[in-house]
Every structure is written in structure tokens, then in C-alpha cells.
Amino acid sequence: MADVVASIRVMPDSADRxxxxLMDALKAAVPAGTKFQKFxxxxxxxxxxxxxxxxxxxxxxxxxxxxxxxxSKVPGVESVNVEATGRAF
Structure with a gap:
């Protein structure tokens, strides 16, 4: 199986967040089988x-x-949307 690189937009619930x-919480919530790259x-x-x-x-x-x-379940997250995907080489 090949790997897919995804760019995901996470919107906070407030400009004051x-x-x-929030990034620490997102990083901690990365599911098994997913490799975090960067924010x-x-x-x-x-x-x-x-x-x-x-x-x-x-x-x-x-x-x-x-x-x-x-x-989507992380407190402080308003929405999560995949912006782009592509094959990893």
C-alpha cells in the first residue's frame, strides 16, 4: 500500500483560542496509523x-x-476539512 499526504484545515471555535x-491537543489526538508531519x-x-x-x-x-x-472531537475545534491529498513518494 502507498502512503497519502493530506493537508487538513482545522478551524478553532474562536479567534481567542x-x-x-489546540495544536498540542490535535497532535495528541492523532490516531494510530497516521503520521503527523507539521502544523x-x-x-x-x-x-x-x-x-x-x-x-x-x-x-x-x-x-x-x-x-x-x-x-473533530478535540475541544476548541469548530471544523476539520481536508484541503488536498496526494501520493507520498
């Missing part, structure tokens, strides 16, 4: 920033769903 704490902050509007995460998952059925489900 401590993003460092980047992307300004959205009015002081709100999105957390752009890069992870590597197997290309098996379900792909990024375990990550999306796990991160």
Missing part, C-alpha cells in the same frame, strides 16, 4: 487563524476519516 494548546498557521480574517496540518495516512479505504473524526 490558544492555538498552541502551519494561516490567517483567515479579523484575527482568526486556521491551523493547516499535514499528515500521512495509508491509502486504504477510509483514508483521512479517522483523523477527521478524532480531531
Amino acid at each position: 490558544d492555538l498552541n494548546e 502551519e498557521l494561516k490567517p483567515i480574517a479579523f484575527g482568526l487563524k486556521a491551523i493547516m496540518a499535514t499528515v500521512t495516512v495509508d491509502d486504504s479505504e477510509g483514508g483521512t476519516e479517522p483523523v477527521e473524526e478524532a480531531w
